[in-house]
Each structure stands twice: as C-alpha cells, then as structure tokens.
Amino acid sequence: MSKYWKPGSERPRTVLVDDEEGGVLFLSSPPSSSGFGHSSLERQRQRLPVYKYRTAILYLVENHATTIIVGETGSGKTTQIPQYLKEAGWAEGGRVIACTQPRRLAVQSVASRVAEEMGVKLGEEVGYTIRFEDQTKPNVTKIKFLTDGVLLREMMDDPLLIKYSVIMVDEAHERSLSTDMLLGLLKKVQRRRPQLRIIISSATIDAKSMSTFFHIRRRNIGQAAEDPTPSELPAILSVEGKGYNVEIHYVEEPVSDYLQAAVNTVLSIHDKEPPGDILVFLTGQDDINAAVQLLTEDAQNNGLLVLPLFSGLSRADQDLIFSPTPKGKRKVVISTNIAETSLTLEGIVYVVDSGFSKQRFYNPIPDIENLVVAPISKASARQRAGRAGRVQPGKCFRLYTEEYFVKEMPAEGIPEMQRSSLVSCVIQLKALGIDNILGFDWLASPSPEAMIRALEVLYSLGILDEDAKLTSPTGFQVAEIPLDPMISKMILSADTYGCSEDIITIAAVLSVQSIWISVRGAQKEFDEVKLRFAAAEGDHVTYLNVYKGFIHSGKSSQWCYKNYINYHAMKKVIDIREQLSRLLRRLGIVLKSCERDTQVLRKAIIAGFFAHACCLEEFSPNGMYKTIKSSQEVYIHPSSVLFRVNPKWVVYHSLVSTDKHYMRNVIAIDPSWLIEAAPHFYQVRKPNPAPY
C-alpha cells in the first residue's frame, strides 16, 4: 500500500513509464478536479502547465529518492509542486515540505502567493524563513520556503534534516555557493536517510549531469520491510508547455551604453506599446538610481511610475513593487538580478534585459573579492524573459544582438563556488563535521588556491587549529553566528574588551545594506547632516552615534526623515541586534558596554578585521592606500566619514571595485594595535642594520 495517496482520491490512473536508466518521461491523466473548489485562483492553478504532470510528479517522488524537474519559467514548479506534495500527504505526521530559493525576496513572495492560493495565513500552514526572519510555527507549518543558506544552518542542529519529508531545491541552475554546498550535503543525508525525497527544479538545468551526481549507491543500512526504499536512480521529468507567449526582440547593432539604451527602450515601449508594466534588468544600485533619475525627469508628465528594486530595499519600498499599479499609470521597475528567478510581478508585460549583472569574482592571491559588471548567461537571459508572460502574453527586449545571444553568450554562468571566497563555506562544512573539504562531493570543485586561502584566513582568526579543526570555543561559537566569520570574531572578541553591547550594534548596521538614504540633488544638505553624526575615529563609531540618536528620538520615523536616515533599515538594525543579543546570551556571553571608549571599540573591530589593515602612501596626492597584506592599491570610498580625512593607518570592512578598489566602512587605527591583536600575522619590521 503506497503511503501517501489519500484514500479514494489521487492514485495515478495512468501507469507511468519508468525507465531503468532513470530517464523517465510520461504523461498521466490529471486528477479529477473533485476536491478543488472553483474560485478563480484554483482555476488559475489548474491552467498551469505543471498541473498536467501532477500525478506523474507524485508518482516519481514516491518512487525515486531524487527527482529532477525541468520546466519553462512560469510553468508552476515553485508554487504548485509543494502544494501537490502536501495534498498527497507528505506533510502528515508533523513532517514538513521544504522548498529552497537562492534569494530572500523570492522566498517571501512565493510563500505569500502559496499561502494565498491555499487560503491560509502566511506564517502558519505556509511559512518562510530567511536570515533574521522566521515566519513559521512549529507543528503548524507544513510547507516552508527558505533560502538555501538557512537550510544549511539548520543542518547544524539537525544534520539529517529529520523534520523534512521532501526538500525541493528550486532554481538549482543558479549554482549559488549555498546551493552547491546543499546539494553535496543532501546527497550525504540521503545515504543515511533513504526516505528523504529530493526534488531539484529549474527551467534551465543540465538534468543529465545532475542525475549522474545524484545517482547514489546506498550502503545497506537495515530498512524496515514495510518501508521500502525508493529507487536510487534519479528520475528526470520534463514539464512541457509554458505559460503565456513571450516575444523576444534583439537590437540590430550592439549598444555602447546599456543604461541609456535601457532608458530609451522604456520610453519607446511607453510610446508605442499597449498598457502593461515594464521590468528592466540593470546591474547595481548605482546604475539603477541613474536610470530612475533619467526616467523620473520625464515621469511627472508622462504617466510613468518608476521604482528601483535591489536587495536591502526597505519593506515599504518592496511592497510598492508588488502593489497594483495606480490607474492611468505604467509602472517601471528597475532591478538587479534579484528579480530574475521565481518572482511574479503581476502587471509586468515587458522586460528590458541589459545583458549584464554584477557578479562576484574572487582572486585568492591578494584575497580580494570584487563585484564586477559582467555579461550574463543564456540561462539568466531565459529567466529574465520569463518574468514577462506570467499572467498574460509579454515581450522581452534584449539589449544585445541575436548573433551574440546564439554564438557568444555562455550557456550557463560560472558556479559561485568557483568565483568567491570560501571562508564561510569552509567554516560551515567544518561545523557539520566534514573535515576533508577537498574530498567533499562537490558538483564542481572549488579552486585549491581559494580553499587554501580560506583555511589560512580561518587559521589566522583562530577559528581553525593547526590540524584544520574548529577551535574550541572560538571556532564553534563563530560557526553558530550567521554572519561573516570576521564579524563573528569581532563580536566574540568584544566580550574580552567589555564592549559586546556596542559591537553588536555595529555588526547589525554592517548587516543591512545602508542606513543612509541616497539623496539625489541634495548632496550638500546630506553631507551637512551626516557631519552631525560623524566621529573622527570613522564609520563604525559614527553608526553608534546614529543608533543612539535613533533610540533617543523614541525610534521616530520623523527623526530619520529629517536626518536622511533610512527608517526601515534602522528598524532592521534593532531587529538584528535583538537576535544577536539572544544568540550571545545562548553562547553564555554577558553583554557589556564600554561607554564609548573608542579605543577599546576599535581594538575589538581589529580582532576580526586585522587582515584588512592599510597604510596611506606617503606623498600620495589622491589618498592612495596600500593593503599591508598584499600591497594592493585602495582608496577610501566617498561615502565614508573618513573620505578626504585620510588617516595614516586604517582598517576597512569591505572593498568595492569600480574604476578603483574602494574601502567601505573605515576606521582609523594605531598600528601597534595590529600587533597586539594578531602577533601571528604581523611583525614589526626591524630597521636595516647600519652599514659599516
């Protein structure tokens, strides 16, 4: 007797072809609509291409440990499959169905759509978890959307992911660092827990290589006879059919300025095309703001409502993107690639694709990670086009030639694993007890240089010992904190310096995109206001001043508005700070304040960031610094309160690269503190012996 079919309802009525190679293709008759009501949402659900495959999907999931589902964008994979699984009983007996997404925005929006379709309150039967936000209820939530990073963290407490019956790894083609780690780990879990079902889904994935990867050869580990193990051969299902048609348009000649070309295309759509909102893909906050400004100059008179979309946008601004377009207006959403996958913005009919995105590239030799504007892959281009045609036919305007798309654009992007720092990845795997990281079952191997560099960084921070094992307690504690290991080390060191209360405020501010509101046309006023908070020691201490002011104002939105401070970001800071203080209490750390002893504060920051020390080049007219570690040329970012102040010695939080490498969030230091914090990393250079 199969274990999940509801009595009398949805057993497969067409016998499926289950080919022994693991390549499975079929069509089965859909279940009768009995049990479904006839509201318009239910009719919409039944119109989706994936609906025809409902029985097939359930059959495969029951009979195969892993099912790989490939289907066009908008065919209904993300929103429907978790519901089918729930309807078929996979969430009974306290079990949970998980669906992971690479991006937080997608997690939130898909969860609220599924809750709406099921007619339940978000956070109850359907919930979501992203870092620092948990909208689920134990023993109530049956379908849970979460980022792949959050699921990795959950593995630290529950290595076999016991509470989940099925884990659907959605948008697997994105090959984010967390997705790749998760896939390797899930394969391990499956060996130990054959009853766990995995679904891997995407519109553009190499199903065959994924299938080869997941073809596990299970060790014989006594299963109960009444609980037959599913086939070890992954099944592949191709969902044919798509939502609505999307007409693709290419430029005839390559464009030299994609930003201007995007703006011109929006204006031309507005001029010539029937009503419908527009989604534009640019690369980052700077070019998005520039495009918003260019379009807004015209917008007053021409009926455009222009909205930016990037990660770190406040909840209120985010809600504007999803809210219905006012009558007589045409909404233009200008976005980074965060809107590329899984999102449905209802009014969008037109997509403008610049062909570029900001991508992380890591060079392990100087240990520098850059965000670089780089061409996208065909897989991304298809995802972008797929944001049109979700609720009606659409058009996609690609700002590159068809020849370029066909002949030059790579089929897939480089996995993030192969172009980013592996520090966080190594620490997570170590915390999960995986010691031989190079021997881990990677979908694509990371570079040995990056791996060695990560081990070196973690060793220098005292997180790993000489045998590359997590140190106790520091290493284990750092692994518990869901932040970059350097920030986590800074937080833990603050305990020694007696300033953890202040440092968690700084850590919370560093975890949100920016607490300042970007001001167009009011730069002078903004600079003046910022000066009121500016601390001579640098940005981190300035943030403490802002936080104090905010608390003092009674957390007032008016106060924020007057001071060019992002109210929603500050609310997020309060929230993250609260979670960090709870976490520290759990680690047995008592919070203490150093009452603005800025020397002590900076020493705690250096304990995490000593490797980011730089010295101003003597006689440099333009404020050039060199990193101590690798003599890399860097400059203080104009957004820093130390811009043009140029103290001799500084430590930075992160680097951004445009025309130069810029340090963001900078503090002035005394070089002797570096030796105090990291004697194993720095040595005082002895003067050359005197010539005789």
Ligand SMILES: Nc1ncnc2c1ncn2[C@@H]1O[C@H](COP(=O)(O)OP(=O)(O)OP(=O)(O)O)[C@@H](O)[C@H]1O
């Ligand atoms: N918030 C929403 N509002 C209106 N319709 C929606 C919404 N979310 C989903 N839909 C409808 O459901 C369809 C399927 O969406 P779903 O995200 O499940 O597709 P998908 O196959 O996972 O696509 P993708 O690969 O692009 O994520 C959409 O094309 C749209 O018609």
